Amino acid sequence: MNFRELGIKEDTLNILNKNGITTPTPIQEESIIPIKNGKDIIAQAQTGTGKTLAFLLPIFENISRDINSTQVLILSPTRELAIQITEEAEKLNETKNINMLAAYGGKDIGSQINKLKKNIHLIIATPGRLLDHLDRGTIDLSKIKTFVLDEADQMLLMGFKNEVEAILSKTSKKRQTLCFSATMSSQVKKLAYRYMTDPMEISIKKTEITLDSIKQEVVETTDRWKQDALFKVLNEDNPFMAIIFCRTKRRVDALEEAMAKNGYNCAKLHSDIQQSKRERIMKSFRNADIQYLIATDVASRGLDISGVDNIYNYDIPETAADYVHRIGRTGRAGKGGYTCMFIDPKNIKTLNEIEETIKFEIPRREI
Template identity: 70%
Template structure:
């Protein structure tokens, strides 16, 4: 099935074509018609499956550029995701001249308020900033047609449940609600069913299906030798673009500082890095001007960057889900990917759990220090 058969109009088809997008992904194929026809949808899909376009395309079809009220609200847990969704929406704007407002912390709220004085059709926001606008009465959601709760599992994990409930209370009862999540657990179901009318559940295969394109290694090391082991591996691999994952912001800071001292071309992102700097870093990384991006899990959630060939897990992920999520950022679209995990003695139990979940023992890589 192609986009035309899914009822996507010519103008939008031209925009997709110029971006090199010709065939819908499974989540798009499944969702577009339901959303276009006003159904509530629960979508289980991970980053990299094309879920953003799965809701943006039908929403763009349904939005009326002539009406001067907010018709669509997309709430998402992190600023990075808000930026990414806004980028996608701005590309589609070439096909349909609608006004889009991105509302997240770190952006000038006065500029957002000025923009809201005009006709805004779509708002893409993080919960905190949106509540700020609602309390100032600069946003009116009473006529809202479609509400999208994106990355619902992460939203709950980051403690935004009350904020989401406060936001939903401000919207029209007759709205369409779409809920997307990497995992649909009982918490997400509870949240979804509370606000949805006979939702259709759409689930696409887990990212683990693509693990066959990713060569995985483990370097067994100690905390003391870990940094030397990482640098040795980087010098051997010399990747064009790589993401290095650390467990905490403090670990990200320390590793970035030490790698800079050693002369590596690297930058860090986590939630304490100011917004405009993060945007600048992400732009440089996408262009290939930065070789190594050192990231915390939360900051990297939802980052969909083409061209990342190598993922290094400097710190052990919390669980299998997190491991698959991290390494799923390479080996995309049939490309080969490589990932290396650094495991200290205290990490062995988690490593065994990961190996059990993926169904094989990860090949060990020896590093001569």
Template identity: 70%
Template sequence: MIKFKELGLSDDILSALKAQRISEPTPIQEESITLIKDGNDVIAEAQTGTGKTLAFLLPMFENMSTDIDTIQGLIVTPTRELAIQITQEAMKLKEAKNLNILSAYGGKDIGSQLKKLKGNIHLIIATPGRLLDHLRRDSINLDHLKTLVLDEADQMLLMGFKNEVEAIIKHIPKKRQTLCFSATMNSQVKKLAYKNMTDPKVVSIEKEEVTLKNIKQVLIETTDRRKQEDLCKILDEENPFMAIIFCRTKRRVDKLEEELYQKGYNCKKLHGDLTQSKRERVMKAFKKTEIQYLIATDVAARGLDVNGVTHVFNYDIPENDKIYIHRIGRTGRVGEQGYAYTFAAPKDKNTLDAIEKEIKMHIPRRTLV
């Protein structure tokens, strides 16, 4: 197994990784770090949870200088949760190189931060809308940017940020390094990437190896009327250490959280209608294992990278195989065993057939008595 030192990382960076007990690079890190450090444009396809954040952060930290008082790195990511998560990862590397890091996303007042740093910012982690606001107000200057990262590019496009991303790119020097990281490489992502990149190197990590190998999948055959009762039976039977329960809509999340809470389960909800401060509090509590069950929508949980999630419950069946793989990929991380339970009513048969066809497996059935 290759070590981080063999990827040409500095002693300071290696010490910061050691402090986090990170000793060996994941496949996406092993294949990307040297390419990025050497200044190449890179298109990387890898599932969330494969270590891709460090795959771009580590070489960016190596290539940025504290002696230059300009914004050298920009990471654009679709959701506030992802921006917060990437910022937390970046802050852990500050002992290696004391770069000034700014996170800019909706629901957070960054005017005071900008004033405090007086333009002496090296790295910005931002959502498209908030970043564009600042660019239009001239409160952020990207004239000297060295590296642009488009993180979760497929979701950025799915959430309708194509125009914002293109508008941001117009504010950035043409001579720059561009990195595009995405869980899937569909035609839209490729079009966006190749349009804005120069001779990119392509890195692709096998999906199944990451998402399905360590996850025991079970399908609970149920009915809409019996579904909640069956969920509770499985929760009581398994008593997961930490679990995410996925619902199709915000309203479904609200209803399920209320009913599980009344039954005495340690649960909290996460979806886009919550205030930013509430979402941050819930995520912090979940990461600290103060909450056993996180009940969430797909968008709210996008990019959710929490160590220790033992179980995923698809209370509502996912719309397609990509969402299914993304959901169950919250568990079974870093070689640990994970469990994924999907609840399917008779009306879900066609969706289930399509998912099984794409993942090339028959999910074992179980009916609760």
């Protein structure tokens, strides 16, 4: 099935083609028509399967410039994800010219309030900042036609259940509700069903991203020699774009300083870095102006960056799930990827747990 058969109009097809998107992913194939037809949906699909476009494409088909009220609200658990959704929406908005607002913390609320003085058709927000606007009376959700809850499992994990319910209570009962989640826990289902009318369940089978399309290796070293080992591996691989994960902000800072001193084209990303700077760094990385992004797990969830060939786990992740999330930044949409993890003797227990979970003994790399 192609996008035209899914009812996507010509001007949007041209935008997709321009961005190299020609074939719908399974989640897009299953979701676009029901969403366009106004159905409530609860969809399970892992990060990197194209779920943002699965809801944005039908939303852009249905939204109208001529209605002077907010028609769509997309709620995201993190700023990073909100920024990413906004970037995708801006591309699709090239021909639509609807008024959009991204409302998240770290951005000046005054400029958001000014923007709200003109009619806004689509809002992409994080819960805290949206509630702030609702309390100030600067946003009116009473005429919302479509409400999207993205990364619902993360939303609950981060303790936003009450905020989500408070936001939903301010929307029209007649709205269409779309819930997207990487996992379909009973908590997510409970929340979804409470606010939905006869929802259609869509579940995209988990493709074994960790095994099928990603080559995994481990380098055994010691904490003392880890930096040397990493530099040797980077010099051998010289990837087009790579993310290097560290356990703490302090370790990110130290590694970034050492890499910059050694002439690597790199930048760091963690929660202590000012929001505006984080956005600039992400933009440069997406544009491939930066070769190495050194990050904490802030960057490992929800960030869909095409072109990341390699993931280096400078520090072993705390859990097997974190490992899967981290290495899922590469090998996207069926393309091949490579991941290398540096371990010292005290990491063996965690490594065994990871191998047990992914049912695979990760080969050792000699350097």
